[in-house]
Amino acid sequence: MxxxxxxxxxxxxxxxxxxxxxxxxxxxxxxxxxxxxxxxxxxxxxxxxxxxxxxxxxxxxxxxxxxxxxxxxxxxxxxxxxxxxxxxxxxxxxxxxxxxxxxxxxxxxxxxxxxxxxxxxxxxxxxxxxxxxxxxxxxxxxxxxxxxxxxxxxxxxxxxxxxxxxxxxxxxxxxxxxxxxxxxxxxxxxxxxxxxxxxxxxxxxxxxxxxxxxxxxxxxxxxxxxxxxxxxxxxxxxxxxxxxxxxxxxxxxxxRKSKDIIGSREFPGFTMWSADVEALSSLPSACKTSLSQKVKCDPWAKMFLKDTYRGSLNNDTLIDSICDGTCGASLKGLFDSVQTGCIGYNISGSAPTKYGGQIWSGWNETCLKDPATGDYCNDVINGFSGVIYTKDMSESKLCSLCFVERLKMMQSSSYSVYDKYFQADLEVVHAQCGLSGPTTMPPSLDAPPEFPPDPVCVSDASHT
The missing domain is CATH 2.160.20.10 (Single-stranded right-handed beta-helix, Pectin lyase-like)
Incomplete structure (x- = not known):
């Protein structure tokens, strides 16, 4: 009930x-x-x-x-x-x-x-x-x-x-x-x-x-x-x-005293939406509640909402704080809850999971580690010597776990910034590293138009 x-x-x-x-x-x-x-x-x-x-x-x-x-x-x-x-x-x-x-x-x-x-x-x-x-x-x-x-x-x-x-x-x-x-x-x-x-x-x-x-x-x-x-x-x-x-x-x-916080946690948390904003007014209450639940992460994680490549943060203390396991679990919980509670609905023309998914995608890309060394993959990739074209990278770097897994992770998610340039990089990896797998663009998070646009007649002349 x-x-x-x-x-x-x-x-x-x-x-x-x-x-x-x-x-x-x-x-x-x-x-x-x-x-x-x-x-x-x-x-x-x-x-x-x-x-x-x-x-x-x-x-x-x-x-x-x-x-x-x-x-x-x-x-x-x-x-x-x-x-x-x-x-x-x-x-x-x-x-x-x-x-x-x-x-x-x-x-x-x-x-x-x-x-x-x-x-x-x-x-x-x-x-x-x-x-x-x-x-x-x-x-x-x-x-x-x-x-x-x-x-x-x-x-x-x-x-x-x-x-x-x-x-x-x-x-x-x-x-x-x-x-x-x-x-x-x-x-x-x-x-x-x-x-x-x-x-x-x-x-x-x-x-x-x-x-x-x-x-x-x-x-x-x-x-x-x-x-x-x-x-x-x-x-x-x-x-x-x-x-x-x-x-x-x-x-x-x-x-305890009435104003004492009981059970404090490292991060107070933040919310993606307020349940009473106009954009959510037509949604069922279960969806609103899911969207407005608290995310238990370092507030810097909200920077993953930017539509840009998530590279090295060049700050060990910050990345360790962001990559706290509680944060990852909280983001996954938010995503799964919204996906279930808001099924069949869009918000301002986009999937309701869009913003939470972008942060979770950014968290996964940022917190990916090389299991052999324990180093964050973004830091590993950031240390590669620069080349003009991806095909000119040395095999050890081009085919490294961090470089390959990072591209595969981006390709598999609609919430990343995977585009034709990253697609070309992944195709080079497949060709030169003897790998295979999908390289296509993930589906868009934006809903298709409800009605097709009216046709435009440039000449303003009609024929029957």
Whole structure:
């Protein structure tokens, strides 16, 4: 469900006593016989949902007794067999408020149960979550691709050996403000259907993340079998072991000064579009939200919007800052989200992915490295001795990984400045290095005219 409704009077936009259920019942084709647990593979037909409930930026709501549930067992079998059904996201809240959630629950989604992104004026009272029982088999975010919705967690900081890191978040608060969490139970009961981790109080590393947010008030937080209770980005977490209270871990309050930024990151980030600009007025809300999400990059990255060759920056500190891995992941997330959320639409006659794609293309071209030396390819190419014609380059330079891969990267992207001159260079590379591949121009990002132009008659004389 996408919730766009905004109250006209206090409490006039609401949802009571409602159950969102994915699978686990007759008629769903997502029962024991369809999606048995621990089958050894992710069954394509059991990948059931991308997002259950989205509360858009323009919305407000009063929610009471609402349960968002991806089925972990088959309701219509007497044995209540456990099943593997995959839904990516639970509840995504982008509302600017006032929004209240009382007695709500979100369970068994692969990426997160609740996420607040650029939200404000939100009250969440007595929320409850459970992680998927099947994780880490497969590991989050599998079987989904991140970036199709704003601020998806990508789990790239999880080591390949960890079984407790690539597990869904219970709650994320990202770039948000004035959020009041008044009672929360965040639970993790299984790891690959084993409950040994419950006995050890470690089914997953983290449950609750806060990043670049302020005026956040947390009261009566309870967790089970998570190492961290609260994980502010870039800070020391609040550990569950230090707050053990018999079977569970609990905090009466977790608060800071209202203007203190919680979970600061290296770059404050920037946006490509403001959601309320005229150029976006006719677009659906999901598209506007995707276009206006924050890019977590060094602000210098915006220079990649210039329609020019992206060469060496001649500044090691700057290029290392721009080529931060978080920036690349954020740009990819923006691109994928816009590509999904804005499908079928153009902005001012161009593809909606144009500007974000140009920055991402510039990032990829700038951050390409020679794997043998670890040097940035632009710096390597910049060090080549000058020749008038590409065909006169020495074979070692012309056929070098950096020179070849850089041209191939440009040719494959509509967001680069690949033109007839670079096309000629790539043709020389193919001819003299014994390589093959496409050299044609990538498709234009600009939309074709809606109507053909009227014919022009220069002589002003007509004949029949």
């Amino acid at each position: 996408e919730w766009n409704l905004h109250e006209s009077t206090q409490g006039s936009a609401g949802l009571w006593d409602s159950h969102f259920r994915v699978g686990g019942a007759k008629g769903s084709n997502l029962q024991t016989s369809d999606c048995p647990k621990e089958s050894g593979t992710v069954k394509k037909d059991c990948i059931a949902a991308a997002l259950i409930l989205r509360m858009t930026r323009s919305s407000s709501a009063y929610l009471e007794n609402v349960w968002v549930w991806t089925a972990d067992h088959d309701l219509d079998r007497f044995s209540q067999d456990q099943i593997d059904i995959y839904a990516a996201r639970g509840i995504l809240i982008e509302s600017q408020g006032p929004t209240w959630l009382y007695g709500t629950s979100s369970e068994h989604h692969a990426l997160y149960q609740y996420e607040l992104y650029q939200a404000k004026d939100i009250v969440m009272g007595m929320i409850q979550t459970e992680s998927p029982y099947y994780q880490p088999v497969p590991r989050a975010p599998q079987p989904f691709i991140v970036g199709q919705f704003p601020a998806d967690p990508d789990f790239t900081n999880c080591t390949t050996s960890s079984a407790t890191c690539p597990v869904s978040w219970a709650l994320r608060i990202i770039d948000s403000s004035s959020v009041y969490l008044l009672g929360a139970g965040l639970y993790s009961w299984f790891s690959d259907y084993s409950q040994t981790c419950v006995d050890n109080d470690l089914c997953e590393d983290r449950a609750f993340e806060i990043e670049k947010s302020f005026d956040i008030w947390v009261y009566n937080l309870v967790t089970k079998a998570t190492r961290d209770m609260v994980s502010p980005a870039g800070e020391i977490p609040t550990y569950a072991a230090a707050n053990k209270n018999e079977f569970l871990s609990s905090l009466l309050a977790w608060v």
